[in-house]
Amino acid sequence: MSWLRLAAAVFIPALLLAATNAKPERTITVPPGADVQFTAISPKGDSIAGACKDGQVRVWTLPGGELRQAFNLQDQHVSSMTFADDGTLLAVGGNRGAVKIWAMPSGTLKHDIKAGVNVNALALSPNKSLLAVARQERPAELWDLDVGRVITELPAKFSGSLALAFSPDGQRLASADADTAIRVYEASTGAIRATANDLLLETFAITFSGDSKNLYAGGADKTISVIDASNGKIVTSFPKQSLVVGDLHRSPDGKFLVALYFDEKSFRNPAPAILWDIAGQSIQTNLSEPGMTPNGGGITKNGHVLHNNSTGPQLQIWSVR
Template sequence: MKQIGKGGFCKTFLAVDEGQFPPVPCVVQELSPESETFKTFQQKVQRLEELGKHPQIPALLAYFQQNRHFYLVQEFIVGTNLAQVVEEEGAFNETQIWQLLEDVLPVFQFISDRNIIHRDIKPHNIIRRSPIPKKGDFVIVDFTTAKLVTEIDWLTSETSIGSPEYAAPEQARGKAIFASDLYSLGVTCIYLLTQISPFDLFDIANDCWVWRDYLTTKVRDVWGQDSKSLRLAQILDKLLQNAVNRRFQSTDEVMQAMGMEAKIQVALEAHQKCENPPWQCLHTLTEHSGRFSSVNALAISPDSTTLASASDDKNVKLWDLNTKKVLASLSGHSQAVKSVAFSPDGQILATASDDKTIKLWQVETLEEICTLLGHSHAVKSVALSPDGQILASGSWDKTIKLWDVNTGTEICTITGHQLQVNSVAFSPDGKLLASASYDRTIRLWQISALAGSQTELQNRPCYSLLATLSGHAWAVLTVAFSPDGQILATGSDDNTIKLWEVNTGQLICTLVGHSWSVVAVAFTADGETLLSASCDKTVKLWRVSTAEEIVTLSGHVDSVSAVAVSKVRQLIASGSRDKTIKLWQLVEQDNS
């Protein structure tokens, strides 16, 4: 379609694979014969095939040779490189740098574990997939100058490769090592913080970096005022050391300095303790088998006889939990269904969709009662009040709406979140509503008594903001109240679960163990156990009183996107992007 890059012996083009339907955009890199032999090209292909298995590295789609040139065809990453992001949005703040490091350091570890040095880390080669970055949204691209390190490489030198502004001193001398990529990452960070060329951030006369002098006044005023920002400054300084022996030697060291290593260790220890779990998967439901059949949401009816499952195929399935068979399939939404909820009496099912609508269904007759219209963007979550009279919906239009279930009319719109709302939940007494958002906050709303005429409702507010809970480093994806209403559990893109005291808004503890985003949480009926579902393909059970992990349920082969727990049976349901639903039951342990 067009040339989008050129450097050294490589040209990069945006292309379209018309052999696919619909046509698929991709990136084609043309390598000149001066830079490659057939043998080195084959070696490069092998490296790219291995690296492309990581979700934050473009996959290699094809490769070939034509007219003496070598060609690589790679996945096209939709997004904006960080050089463009800074130009369009201005310099990064401390939180954005911390998020970037947390997101890309595991990718650097993946690369170095395979004895590969990228050798051209810079803002242009890091792509942000979306304006509101989630875990895994930063992608490392352009591995044309990447090098596989062998023992003999430590004894030889080569010509300087990479971008002079970002290359480590030893790399400029033809002696790139693993720590060279970390140096380039450090330089990338200080450029993002200052929007000043790295050449101008280095004081040649005194042989030192002076990046702090170029921070904006607003950033400089808060920089180093708390322990976290001070630690980040120290990490950047150590990444930028000219002398290799004073620099971080490995990604592990950087992650440990950031506290990420501890999280990994906790996860490993928890996994080792749970090799023989008391919860076992006794049934796997596979009827969601179409191409677009990722299971997005689950709900178990109050009497635990019926399971509702929502999918990307636009349908909602109802399952008989005794026979494990599909009772019915509800169709009517025009886009993926993202949330389902039963009314307290089990007679009504609410469904929310990316098509901006909510539908109410009569469970017994399987008939659609009504469609609720009003949101201007995808609806990601619905919850019904304990008395079944009010429905709350959270949307990517940044609002929450309250609806009268009996009439299907909108009661009010709740605004306040700065970004998309991902999840809503009522407290057991129905007086509070919790909402979770991409703005990294959880808000507690006090819901007013909604009895009275429609005129009276219009003349008084139906809600008030009670508290804003902050502490998650990334988007908050899910919320759930404990059965006694005293604890609020939240799951986030930062891989953690937080427990909050509802009455005071104080953080009780942070549960660490998942290695990827936590997308769903739910309490058991007795409130003693918390369930969490994660993109790391697992469901974890936690003891609420001690904040310790009880067990990890493994078996899904892709991200777990939903979890539901029975109120009357020892039964857990989990849904996944692998298109399956697993039913887990507590089995007796043989202690003989």
């Protein structure tokens, strides 16, 4: 979510999921006035992109922490970032509607799009031919990147969408909308296929199950709902927690979810990242340290669990052992 802010990354090797102690392994120093506002981590686990206060998007290697590239949206602040599923594209949205997509790791600009208003969220389809753009207070757009045009506007008319996700098979696109509904579309056309109307509060994070049949949704109700993507019905819900769900990431094998939480009273307050066992709907690991405020993360293709933590003007790389 673009309204969350972060400045550090935590690496938890999959073989060490029972670990409880996190320690910083490396600190990346950013230039004066370039505090990292929030990040996106490549699913390949080889790089982290930081949206910096000076308007630059900086990309560092992982785990080495070397600066690889620096991009900008010219006169706009970065409001959203996401990597493609294979880590070969980085999409960045701005507060006045600019959307640029760079090839990774070369840094070549591939697409330059105008969305018109602040970009709340972005999602790239698995084959990288489609881009969904959530626009503030306006319907989300579905773009065909091969021809550079809008296929359609999604039908959520009230205040737009807060989160977007494509299914792993590329057949479906889901939007978590400001009217509290979650809508599922045919990805290629934007035709609506199902609507979940049973959630009473806003959803801030969505991701599909590994088989593309279900949708995991978390938000202001402080739980994770499992929704049947074919009909929009809630199948079950994970145990409710004390904090709001801000982000969700599914493991490549479909067995785990990383849920990043935040305190609605203040984003600066400490909050955990929880690794959930999907089948048992049970907490596998609760990742928290004093002062840590997770703000993004995921599970990479090689099984590493990542989560991010705000530390001010420096980007810290953490490991859990």
